[in-house]
């Protein structure tokens with residue numbers, strides 16, 4: 001199929017050409033597990049609707065699609081900027097045919113699609129859908145290394161570019177021995193309303209807030225997906241553009257990628273050991289809530305469409321993130337492998353040889369390289385992560401036993417209530433607004449939980465009174481200290497490091 005497009009403010013006008021017949025707009029976009037129904041953005045269509053996301057069209061047809069999403073998985077078109085993630089804008093007829101797009105603009109255009117005269121083309125829809133397009137009169141291409149570039153309308157520090165280059169070198173050379181030679185583009189944009197990244201085989205799209213500090217981890221996470229997810233993937237993670245697809249292995253695809261994004265910047269000395277250990281301590285702290293006892297790592301992968309991607313502010317009580325627990329399992333795997341003279345780099349090299357993998361492959365490789373019992377980490381609810389880690393790190397809970405209510409707050413709003421905590425027993429729920437404490441109105445709230453609290457709460461406009469009697473904190477904030485021989489090997493030469501979490505729960 002061919003698409004000729006005019007980019008307008010808020011909309012993209014598309015002239016399509018294919019065979020007379022059915023066109024299908026994808027229901028979801030690969031790389032994120034949520035039904036997007038991008039067809040909802042269509043505002044004009046020359047064709048007969050025959051379903052939610054299907055139309056019958058002539059060999060030539062026109063449609064107008066809204067493009068106002070700041071999400072890097074969708075599309076935005078303004079008077080000076082165009083970004084398209086193709087499956088959110090273009091339909092398909094058959095997967096195995098050539099797809100080409102031509103953009104009616106004089107702006108610079110960046111994409112990994114092949115240039116064929118004035119057209120940008122892919123051999124099939126999967127490749128087309130995996131190749132974003134960015135254009136703007138302000139667009140520039142920043143070179144990181146010969147084959148790695150950043151396409152952006154924003155600025156990035158020189159020191160950041162150098163750091164990124166070091167991390168990319170570590171991944172390409174030390175883990176995968178230069179097996180990928182294609183060019184690679186990071187599509188990067190600052191946004192004060194959106195945050196996230198999405199991987200493609202030859203690029204990634206990253207949108208981050210202006211004050212976001214931890215850029216390197218996000219860039220490395222997306223870059224590592226070039227291998228882990230794009231070249232190495234769970235056997236059951238099949239793309240079906242109109243349906244959900246399930247696997248119990250997203251913790252390998254995402255969680256272990258997150259681990260690599262934490263460890264590579266440490267080993268290249270781009271990030272200090274304290275920062276790395278602070279991040280690990282925070283990740284551990286998020287795993288001290290009741291959700292860890294209720295959902296295994298494999299379950300969290302299976303249920304992502306209905307739980308993780310649709311989580312609400314009770315999520316810490318009901319489930320875990322396979323990014324967070326996956327990161328910690330990656331850390332445990334790496335340490336146990338290092339103790340046996342191997343490392344997680346060897347694990348990924350072995351997985352790379354397989355391409356597609358099952359859980360049995362993952363367990364066999366991991367246990368061959370030194371991991372003791374992977375099943376208990378992956379399939380247990382409440383897996384023994386602290387126990388397994390304490391062999392290598394000194395871990396302690398700094399807030400354990402201190403007076404505790406079990407509340408998280410955003411100013412006066414309750415954002416989380418831990419199950420079975422004093423606040424839960426008192427009857428507080430998420431969304432409650434605290435307007436009075438012990439007879440005093442709460443304007444600037446700095447709630448402490450030291451003594452019994454008599455609270456006046458606004459719930460749905462109704463005033464209610466509750467009394468919270470503090471009990472002992474079960475322990476959420478973690479201090480992690482590392483030293484010794486295995487720590488030194490893990491950090492590649494550091495003698496001692498310490499980090500601590502900073503979760504604010506009272």
Ligand SMILES: [Zn+2]
Pocket residue numbers: 199221222225253254257
């Ligand atoms: Zn990811």
